[in-house]
Amino acid sequence: MWLRCLGAVVIGELIYCLFGGAAAAVDLRSPNLVSAEISPQETGGLDSSQRHLFSEVGTAIEVQTILVEGSTVFSPEILAQAVAPFEGQTLTVETLQDAANAITQLYLNAGYITSEAVLPPQADIQGGVVKLQVIEGGLEAIRVVGTDRLVGYVQQRIAQASTRPLNQNRLESQLQLLKRDPLFDNVEASLRQGQVNNDSILTVQVTEAAPLSGSLAIDTLSSRSVGEFRTGATLLYRNLAGWGDRLVASAYRSTTGGSYAYELAYLVPLNPQEGTLLLRANPSNFRITDPAEPTFALGLSGSTDIYEIQYRQPLIRTLQEELALSAGFSYRHGSTLLGGFITPPTITSVVTFGQDYLRRDASGAWGLQSQFRLGTGLFGAISQPDPLPSGQFFSWQGQVQRVQMLGPNHRLLVQGAVQLTPDSLLGSEQFFIGGAQSVRGYFQNGRFGDSGLRLSVEDQIAVLRDEENSPLLSLSPFVDLGYVWATNPDFQANSQNFMLGTGLGVEMVPVENLNARLDFGLPLIALDERASDRPSGLRVYFDIRYRF
Numbered sequence: 001m002w003l004r005c006l007g008a009v010v011i012g013e014l015i016y017c018l019f020g021g022a023a024a025a026v027d028l029r030s031p032n033l034v035s036a037e038i039s040p041q042e043t044g045g046l047d048s049s050q051r052h053l054f055s056e057v058g059t060a061i062e063v064q065t066i067l068v069e070g071s072t073v074f075s076p077e078i079l080a081q082a083v084a085p086f087e088g089q090t091l092t093v094e095t096l097q098d099a100a101n102a103i104t105q106l107y108l109n110a111g112y113i114t115s116e117a118v119l120p121p122q123a124d125i126q127g128g129v130v131k132l133q134v135i136e137g138g139l140e141a142i143r144v145v146g147t148d149r150l151v152g153y154v155q156q157r158i159a160q161a162s163t164r165p166l167n168q169n170r171l172e173s174q175l176q177l178l179k180r181d182p183l184f185d186n187v188e189a190s191l192r193q194g195q196v197n198n199d200s201i202l203t204v205q206v207t208e209a210a211p212l213s214g215s216l217a218i219d220t221l222s223s224r225s226v227g228e229f230r231t232g233a234t235l236l237y238r239n240l241a242g243w244g245d246r247l248v249a250s251a252y253r254s255t256t257g258g259s260y261a262y263e264l265a266y267l268v269p270l271n272p273q274e275g276t277l278l279l280r281a282n283p284s285n286f287r288i289t290d291p292a293e294p295t296f297a298l299g300l301s302g303s304t305d306i307y308e309i310q311y312r313q314p315l316i317r318t319l320q321e322e323l324a325l326s327a328g329f330s331y332r333h334g335s336t337l338l339g340g341f342i343t344p345p346t347i348t349s350v351v352t353f354g355q356d357y358l359r360r361d362a363s364g365a366w367g368l369q370s371q372f373r374l375g376t377g378l379f380g381a382i383s384q385p386d387p388l389p390s391g392q393f394f395s396w397q398g399q400v401q402r403v404q405m406l407g408p409n410h411r412l413l414v415q416g417a418v419q420l421t422p423d424s425l426l427g428s429e430q431f432f433i434g435g436a437q438s439v440r441g442y443f444q445n446g447r448f449g450d451s452g453l454r455l456s457v458e459d460q461i462a463v464l465r466d467e468e469n470s471p472l473l474s475l476s477p478f479v480d481l482g483y484v485w486a487t488n489p490d491f492q493a494n495s496q497n498f499m500l501g502t503g504l505g506v507e508m509v510p511v512e513n514l515n516a517r518l519d520f521g522l523p524l525i526a527l528d529e530r531a532s533d534r535p536s537g538l539r540v541y542f543d544i545r546y547r548f
Contacts, residue, residue: 060090064128066099068117071134073165074106082106083132100132111169112136114198136165137198146206149242150183154204156272166200173319175204183238185209211238217252219543221436223444224532225290227254232261244269258289275313278328282306292531295338302336304428310352319360326354331379332428346426348391349378364411367401373429387424387488395421395429395450409462413476418453424487425450433482433499436541440480440521441501443532443539447494449484456480458505466509476505480521500524517543 066083068076086099096119103117114137119130139162144151161167161174171191179187186207194201214235222230232252240247245268252261261284268277287301310328317324334346354371373395377383381391397419404412419431433439433454434446457479464473482499486492503521510516519541527533 060092061130062128063087063089063091063096063130066130066132068103068132068134070136071103072136073110073112073115078106079103096130099130103132103134107134107136107165111167112165113168114138114200115165116198135198137200138162138164139166139202140194140196140199141201143201143203144206145203147208149239150206150208150244153183153244153269154178154206158202158204160272162202171202176319177317178204178206181244183209183244209238212236213238213548215545215547217543217545219436219545220541221444221543222252222254222259223435225288225293226258226286227256227289228444229255230259231255241268254289256289257287259286260284270311271313273314274317275311278308278310278312280306280308280310282308290532292534294531298339300336300338302334304332304334307331312354321357321359323357324355326352326356328352328354334428346391346428347379347381348426348428349376349381350374350429351376364402364404367399369397369399371397373397375429382426387490389424389426389491391426393421393423393425393429395419395423395425409465411460413456413458413460415456415458416454418451420451421487423450424491431484433484436519436543438480439482439499439501440478440503440519440541441523441539442499442521442527446527446533447482447484447497447499449492449497450487452482452484454480454482470509471507472509474505474507476507478503478505478519494529496525496527496529498525499527513547515543515545515547 064087066087068079068083071079082102083099086095086102089095091099100117100119104115107113107115107117115135116137117132117134120133142155142158142162144154147154157178158171158174161170175187175189178184184206188205190203190205191200192203193199212235214233216231216233218229218231220228220230222228230252232250234248234250237247239245245266248263248265248267250263253259261282263280263282265278265280267279269275270277283303283305285301285303287299288296290296293300308328308330310326312324312326314322314324316322328351330348330350330352332346332348332350336343336346351374352371353374354369356370357366357368359366373393375381375391375393377392383392384390397417399417400415402412402414404414406412427448430448430450431452432445432448433452434442435444438445438454439456458476459478460474460476462471462474464471466472479502480500484497501521501523503519505517505519507515507517521539521541523536523539526536528536
C-alpha cells in the first residue's frame with residue numbers, strides 16, 4: 001500500500017513511499033495536496049520584482065482579464081472558467097495569487113502533483129490584463145536500485161508514465177503493474193525534488209524474485225488409454241539473459257509408461273508495453289497401455305513433435321483491463337507404429353491469430369479468449385480431398401471465464417469453451433471433452449469431434465483460512481457439461497456425444513507450498529457405447545503439486 005510520508009508537503013519537494021502487496025490499494029496523494037487550500041507560500045508566492053511592480057501600481061489594481069499561459073493539459077475554456085471569479089474586479093496582490101492557486105488546484109485534482117501556476121514578473125499591465133504562468137513538472141530521472149541486470153527493464157516501463165506533465169495516477173498504475181511482474185518480489189518508490197524547478201527524481205527500489213523456481217506434481221490429467229496417473233516436474237528460470245526473459249522446462253510421464261511429454265519454452269519481452277516472443281518445443285511419445293482399447297492388441301504407439309512461435313502484443317494494459325493480439329505459427333509432425341508398420345507421418349502447419357481480453361471490476365473479473373486457426377500446406381503438411389480430414393482447414397476457438405465474488409468467502413466461477421469449423425479435422429485439431437479439466441464424471445478425453453462446446457459452473461467456498469487470510473480449505477460444488485459433433489456425420493465416431501456431470505471439488509493447502517485438489521465427479525448421463533466408457537460411475541480426480 002502507499003504510505004503517506006510524514007511532514008509538510010510542498011510543491012517542488014514531494015516524497016512518497018510504496019510498500020505492501022501487489023493487490024493493495026494505491027494512493028500517492030497526500031491529504032495536504034488533495035484537500036488543503038494552497039497558500040501563496042506553498043506555490044512560491046510573489047518575488048520581490050512582482051511586489052515592486054504592484055507597489056508602483058498601488059495596493060489594488062483593476063483586472064479585466066486573466067490570461068493563463070503554458071498549460072498543455074486543460075483547454076482555454078476550462079482555464080477561463082477557473083479564473084472567471086477574479087475578473088472584472090479590483091484585486092489585491094494576495095487575491096491575484098488566489099487566482100494562480102485556483103489553477104494549481106485544477107492540476108492537483110487531476111493528479112498533476114508537481115505542476116503549478118505562478119504570477120510571474122510583469123513589466124506592465126495594459127488594459128487590465130494579468131498573465132498567469134503554468135509550470136508543468138516532469139520526471140528528471142529514474143533511478144533504479146536493488147538490481148544490476150534489470151535497470152533498463154524497469155526504467156523503460158516506468159518511462160511510459162513519465163511524460164510531461166507528470167501525473168501521479170499514471171505513475172501509480174505503472175508502478176503497480178511493475179509490482180505484479182513475476183520478476184520482482186517487491187517494488188518501492190520515492191519521488192523527490194530534482195535539479196530543475198518542478199521536476200522530480202524517482203527512485204525505485206526493487207527486490208528481484210529468486211531466478212529459479214519449479215514444481216513437482218502427481219495428477220490424473222492424462223488419458224486412460226496411455227495411463228491416467230502421471231508424475232512430472234517443471235522448472236522456471238527468470239531473467240536468463242538479463243532481458244526479463246524466462247525459460248521453462250517440464251517433463252511428465254504416465255505411471256504405466258504409456259506417455260512421455262516434454263516441453264521447453266522461452267519467452268522474451270520485446271518492448272516496454274509487454275510485447276513478447278514465445279518459442280516452444282514439445283516432443284512426446286505414447287503407446288497404448290489400456291487393455292480395454294481396441295488398438296492395444298496391435299501395439300499402437302507413436303511420437304509427436306510440436307514447434308511453435310508466437311508474438312503477443314497488448315494494445316491496452318492497465319490495472320483494470322488488458323487487451324492483446326497475438327499471431328503465431330505451429331508445426332506438428334506425428335508418426336505412428338501400428339502392428340509393426342510405420343504409417344505415413346501426419347504433418348500440420350498452422351497459422352494462428354488470437355485475441356484475449358481481461359477486465360477486472362469491483363465484484364470480480366472477466367476473461368475472454370479467441371483464436372482463429374488456419375491450416376496451410378507448408379512444410380509438407382498432409383493434404384487429402386474432401387470430405388477426408390486434411391491439414392488444410394479453418395477453425396475458431398473461443399473461451400470465456402467469469403469470476404464473481406458473492407461474499408468474503410464465496411465466489412462463483414463460470415467457464416465456457418467452444419470450437420467451430422466447417423471442415424473435417426485431423427485428431428490433433430479436434431475438440432475433446434471429458435476429464436478433470438473438462439467434464440468431470442467421465443474419463444479423460446472420452447469424446448471428441450470437429451466442433452464442440454463445454455460449460456462449467458463452480459461455487460467456490462472458503463471454509464478455512466490462515467493468518468494471512470489465504471484459503472487453507474475450500475469446497476466447490478460444480479456442474480459440467482459438454483457436447484461434440486462431426487462436420488461430416490459419416491465420420492462421427494460415436495452416437496453418444498453429450499456429457500453432463502456434477503460433483504464436489506476439495507482444495508487444500510496442508511503445508512506451505514503444497515496444494516492438493518480432489519474432484520469427485522458423478523456422470524448424470526451414463527455412456528456405455530465403448531469398452532473404454534466402462535465402468536461408469538463416480539470418478540475421482542486429483543492434482544497434487546509442490547512448488548519451490
